[in-house]
Amino acid sequence: xxxxxxxxxxxxxxxxxxxxxxxxxxxxxxxxxxxxxxxxxxxxxxxxxxxxxxxxxxxxxxxxxxxxxxxxxxxxxxxxxxxxxxxxxxxxxxxxxxxxxxxxxxxxxxxxxxxxxxxxxxxxxxxxxxxxxxxxxxxxxxxxxxxxxxxxxxxxxxxxxxxxxxxxxxxxxxxxxxxxxxxxxxxxxxxxxxxxxxxxxxxxxxxxxxxxxxxxxxxxxxxxxxxxxxxxxxxxxxxxxxxxxxxxxxxxxxxxxxxxxxxxxxxxxxxxxxxxxxxxxxxxxxxxxxxxxxxxxxxxxxxxxxxxxxxxxxxxxxxxxxxxxxxxxxxxxxxxxxxxxxxxxxxxxxxx
Numbered sequence: 001x002x003x004x005x006x007x008x009x010x011x012x013x014x015x016x017x018x019x020x021x022x023x024x025x026x027x028x029x030x031x032x033x034x035x036x037x038x039x040x041x042x043x044x045x046x047x048x049x050x051x052x053x054x055x056x057x058x059x060x061x062x063x064x065x066x067x068x069x070x071x072x073x074x075x076x077x078x079x080x081x082x083x084x085x086x087x088x089x090x091x092x093x094x095x096x097x098x099x100x101x102x103x104x105x106x107x108x109x110x111x112x113x114x115x116x117x118x119x120x121x122x123x124x125x126x127x128x129x130x131x132x133x134x135x136x137x138x139x140x141x142x143x144x145x146x147x148x149x150x151x152x153x154x155x156x157x158x159x160x161x162x163x164x165x166x167x168x169x170x171x172x173x174x175x176x177x178x179x180x181x182x183x184x185x186x187x188x189x190x191x192x193x194x195x196x197x198x199x200x201x202x203x204x205x206x207x208x209x210x211x212x213x214x215x216x217x218x219x220x221x222x223x224x225x226x227x228x229x230x231x232x233x234x235x236x237x238x239x240x241x242x243x244x245x246x247x248x249x250x251x252x253x254x255x256x257x258x259x260x261x262x263x264x265x266x267x268x269x270x271x272x273x274x275x276x277x278x279x280x281x282x283x284x285x286x287x288x289x290x291x292x293x294x295x296x297x298x299x300x301x302x303x304x305x306x307x308x309x310x311x312x313x314x315x316x317x318x319x320x321x322x323x324x325x326x327x328x329x330x331x332x333x334x335x336x337x338x339x340x341x342x343x344x345x346x347x348x349x350x351x352x
Contacts, residue, residue, distance in 0.1 A: 023202050054102055058108065089285065137159075324346075
């Protein structure tokens with residue numbers, strides 16, 4: 001099975017180990033077991049009786065207007081309702097996850113989780129009920145120091161922060177955020193963790209390569225003292241403008257063996273890359289996670305994915321970034337050589 005990744009860690013080995021140790025702290029054996037299942041079960045077509053990870057879209061709405069984001073497109077606005085997940089539906093999902101020993105959940109997907117008025121309560125509920133790892137992605141705009149302190153107190157495990165570029169570059173992409181305000185939040189988050197004596201939530205900064213290509217060392221130096229990991233993403237064709245896509249040969253997607261994806265309305269998406277709700281495989285308003293995970297529709301999709309290159313028969317899979325072919329570019333950051341990869345024939349300009 002060949003899997004393409006569009007994300008590269010630019011921390012050294014020691015910091016990478018610190019990130020994983022912090023992420024799994026308190027349940028390291030379970031964390032290692034989870035990583036084995038995550039990485040190897042898809043390769044051998046092994047399906048757990050229940051997903052080990054569930055993505056829960058607490059908000060499909062966002063408070064930013066980034067030029068490369070699909071949420072600004074007419075197709076997204078037409079197909080996906082901007083809404084916040086009902087807390088009772090969320091509780092139902094968590095309760096079933098706990099009953100069936102789901103290892104991890106992520107409380108974000110397409111929108112910004114921290115605009116949900118109950119987001120702290122949601123994270124706290126999941127941790128109190130026994131979910132071992134709770135994570136989220138954020139753009140920082142709605143997340144302040146007081147809220148972050150509450151995340152530390154309730155035991156959130158992992159927070160990924162999207163931070164594209166420095167200074168004016170950041171502000172031109174992450175509208176309407178201001179660089180100094182966002183950067184000072186990250187500095188403050190480190191102080192709060194130190195105050196509590198907590199390694200959690202481990203913090204990951206993710207950025208897109210075009211935003212830092214002129215100053216990668218400065219970007220690294222800015223953030224490395226305050227976060228556990230920094231990763232670089234190449235530009236994904238979220239706007240679906242690419243026509244002549246070059247694919248990897250013999251690609252088989254692992255996602256359907258790894259996780260279940262729940263939209264803010266309770267509908268279950270085929271995968272985390274189905275931004276437009278093109279393949280709905282269930283509805284948690286009327287069904288259970290177990291029923292959907294082991295159901296006819298997902299099993300048919302898995303059978304399709306097992307056959308090499310048949311993913312192209314599904315529109316959502318054909319447009320996905322995972323099977324796309326990558327080319328390498330070597331960069332030097334503080335004397336260390338890192339391999340940055342780009343999609344073949346893909347624009348490197350933000351918004352294209």
